[in-house]
Amino acid sequence: MNHTIEARAIKLGYGSKVIAPAIDLVLDKPEVISIIGPNGSGKSTLLKALSRLLVPLAGCVLLDGRDIHRLPPQEVARTMAILPQSVHAPGDMTVCDLVAYGRMPYKKMFAQLTGADKDYMAAGLAATGMQDLQQRRLDSLSGGERQRAWLAMALAQQPRLLLLDEPTTYLDIHHQLELMKLIRKLHQDMQLTVVMVLHDLNHAARFSQRIIAVKEGLIFADGPVKEVFTVENLRSLYGVETTVMTVEQGGSSHLVCFPHDSCLAPGA
Known part of the structure; x- marks a missing residue:
């Protein structure tokens, strides 16, 4: 059975500080989804809202059509597992x-x-x-x-939904790759929907089917990797020039990016 998480016009923040003014989002099929964006863009805040760890200031998050904050915690936990950044x-x-x-x-x-x-x-x-x-x-x-x-x-x-906040933090490159391969295998074997915040853009491009790019608390781009992982989008998101190319490995191919210059003025 597929499960759906839907964010309807959610406004997110802490106290009087608004991080995300309005986000609409639907996750409705088993796939690996990476949320990317610059520091402070609202990636982890969005994941917290989707995982019931943060109550929206406005709007609502629905799990299978029901307000996630009105569901018993045990019922949510039988559908969704969450691993925050620090456990x-x-x-x-x-x-x-x-x-x-x-x-x-x-x-x-x-x-x-x-x-x-x-x-x-x-x-x-x-x-x-x-x-x-x-x-x-x-x-x-x-x-x-x-x-x-x-x-x-x-x-x-x-769980049918697995939400991960920066799962590769503090891991060396070997253990990062092993963990990302494991996450992909779990998705394939169990048909899990995996939603994860990632800083490593090449991990996001290689191991995801869908990328959600967040900028200044808004959804900047959302779609298949090839549509979102472009030179133009990375420039707008991060203020850097990149080369994006396809790499062939082990009979399959995936996109990688190579940042090589800042396109922001000094002090910007």
């Missing part, structure tokens, strides 16, 4: 204990894990390659392993 858990917690939290939307308070719960946990660990590390403490893991542990927890929720 924390006690360092002495094991991977298995962390993944067990993914079953909370299905449990009554203090209820024991059932055989079905353990099966979903095992599936999350297997999908992220964390089976052999499930008894390890979180503080003994590398950055890439920790990200996979959190992903395993998210998958234990049985």
Whole structure:
């Protein structure tokens, strides 16, 4: 079953500070979607609104046609899993204990894990390659392993929608690539809708089917990668000149960009 997130004329901000004056957006099919844009453009704020972590100042976010803020949190968590930019858990917690939290939307308070719960946990660990590390403490893991542990927890929720805020932050290039490949595989294998904020434009172009470009709190461009990932759009978004070209790798091709000059006046 496909699930739909819709933003209707949402105005976003914090207190009296408005970050996004009006955004309309529909996410209605399983695909990998990257939200890009310069610092301060409202990318993470938009993701927070879509994931129920931020109440719009005006307008509404709908999950399958219903106001997401009027739905019980457990019901939302059975459809949508969210990994914010910074997530924390006690360092002495094991991977298995962390993944067990993914079953909370299905449990009554203090209820024991059932055989079905353990099966979903095992599936999350297997999908992220964390089976052999499930008894390890979180503080003994590398950055890439920790990200996979959190992903395993998210998958234990049985989500149809997976929202990620800058999932590659603090990872070296090897672990960035491994994580992005894993996210793409999860989408393909489970038909998940994945929405993620990314700073790395080449990761967005390579691993997404759709790109949403945000500038000054507004949707600047939205569509297939080839339509959005252009020299003109990148110039308008970031104030830099780029070369965009197609790279062939392993029998498939994807776009990459090479920034090479600023087109903003000094001090602009």
